[in-house]
Amino acid sequence: MPSTVTALVGQSATQIDTPALVIDLDAMERNMARMAAFVQQHQLLWRPHAKLHKSVQIAHWLEQAGAHGHCVQKTSEAEALAAGGIRNIYISNEVIAPTKLARVAQLSQRLHAQGGRLALAVDSLEGIARLAHAMQSANATADSMDVLVEINVGQNRCGVQPGVAAVHLAQAVLAQPMLHFAGLQAYHGGAQHLRTAAARQAAIAQALQHIATTRQAFDAAGLRISLVTGAGTGTFIHEAASGVYGELQTGSFLFMDADYAANERDPAQPVFEHALFVKTQVISVSATHAVCDAGHKSHAIDSGLPTLHGLPAGHALRFANGGDEHGVLHPDATAGNASGWLPALGDTLWLIPGHCDPTVNLHQYIVGVRGGLDAGVVECVLTVDGRGALT
Amino acid sequence: MPSTVTALVGQSATQIDTPALVIDLDAMERNMARMAAFVQQHQLLWRPHAKLHKSVQIAHWLEQAGAHGHCVQKTSEAEALAAGGIRNIYISNEVIAPTKLARVAQLSQRLHAQGGRLALAVDSLEGIARLAHAMQSANATADSMDVLVEINVGQNRCGVQPGVAAVHLAQAVLAQPMLHFAGLQAYHGGAQHLRTAAARQAAIAQALQHIATTRQAFDAAGLRISLVTGAGTGTFIHEAASGVYGELQTGSFLFMDADYAANERDPAQPVFEHALFVKTQVISVSATHAVCDAGHKSHAIDSGLPTLHGLPAGHALRFANGGDEHGVLHPDATAGNASGWLPALGDTLWLIPGHCDPTVNLHQYIVGVRGGLDAGVVECVLTVDGRGALT
16 A cells, blocks of 8 residues: 555654645634534534544544534445444435445444434435335334435435425335434535625525425424434524524534635634645746646545645745646736745645545545644644545 | 445446446456557557556556556555556656655665666756755665656646756766666646647647757757657557657556547547446436436546446436535436436446546545446456555
């Protein structure tokens, strides 16, 4: 296996090899404290999405800060967290393959026996029938697994249409003694990166309408919705203010990426700092540009290219995609680098990834630095336990 | 660690879990035979780029087909191949960090002792001085490492300007007794995906001008260029026809991605087939679209979204990005799906990735299928040995 460890505990941050994924632990902990205070103030449950960090250690830290459980998107992500001692896990996504559902059923029984809980989202009668079959095959205990009915609140991806279709799914869940109908999954992914605060608020207002429609259908059927869960870093202040959502799934606030930072901040939203960076080194310099050793194998570019962090005034650089292994750095005159300053060969720089979740997935380890990126010390090297957990 | 093995040898291809990275071994071997015949016919050296496949096993297969060595982009990729018994490795990229150069020097001595060879590209006097220092510190044997001077032939990324600047670098290499000046690195990455055959030919004609300019400067200095190396799947017929390049670095032809397939084929170019696929499953279906379990955590999207493979006439689908974990499939009326056909819940589909290299990097294993994607059998499960080899 290749050498993917880029630092050792106790080293200076200047010694971290490149490219490396690095957390500013102080900034991350400030972000965590701000979100913990918010959910406590609003008396909400908090189940941060582990698709962000993919790390057992960070999941434990989030529990210490007040999270009562964790979301994941894939069965294998749930298995990775469970292997690290996490006991309250929600696969906030549909699982359809019988082989995967057998694993879901087994994991639910293991967590249940440990006093924990596994939950799964569903959006089809067929999916519920397959899950029930898997639970029967696993000789599952009564009421041993939570099921949430996903409704489409505006993202137009998974989820049934709001209203009576959701009631039919809940009834199908209620007909299965091993399954517990635990509420509605109502996450509006499409709203998270609407740039203006007003547009995000309007999108969540629409989602709340869809939930209201659905609740009316449940009322008419004499069924109760015990929990509505959803929300992300872009919109959670609105879900929290609604009185409708009982649980927030916010995860990205912990690291804050360039895409979230590009949102206009709503004054009601806590301020979150960038806490995740890619450290990179300049490996080539010409008259017009410099080239660093971080390409899109080091950082995801689905939500835009990285931005540069911590450059002094007059030293602004524009990052251009140089392929899998290279970033091309040009002087950014529009941002004050009129002199055409370029970094020197061997200089190291800090990048803010466009999107944290898939960036974390590209790395086996995350280096945790205490005391600032430039002067700090490596306090921990975390394993990305859920890296490549696709199935 | 999460369950990342998606198939076992001997299973039917229908049993491969999703999402999974799958090679059609028959198609891959046909591609390999076509390229091997081409390089033999043109009496060229062939050093395929391992940044495509990142697999020791595939590197060995390529050697059996006629490759005399392998390119990589990173020190840790070289280490991963060397650990698997590969002995002739060229890091076709600049390495600047002293810690990495110490590893480069160590690896060069290990390979040299085994009768193999390590090579490195350089584009600065500082880089050569640092490499020489690392070789001295490793007590390197005389002439034990190859160094290629990279010139910028049009990509405007790394590489010195063509002409006398390259001579100065070669002289600096020649002044170091442990280093062997092995020729010019002259790869034009920017030419590979120019869509028309004429544009690609024109770009390589420009590159050949830059090489000619450089050769004149070497002649004037009384220095010989023993090898010019470069070329990719998009342009290699031109480098091969030039009589200037002595070595081709083509790798992507082996798998062929959607981006290369979008190039207009030059009649002189051998036909290559798609051989690398992501198998995915439909996990949600609505009236307007279906959702599959492959998002951009399963396939790289830097060069465009995946296309669908093997759908029958009238069943064309358009793949839309659904985030890290989801693909959204819409009926493609413009491609003949006028009826609005959608796959059913649980159906599996084959995706052709937009860009193979970073797609491979997302997976720990590649499943090799013999006898066709649908009816075939799993013959091997390959490790992506160079996955995450960033440093």
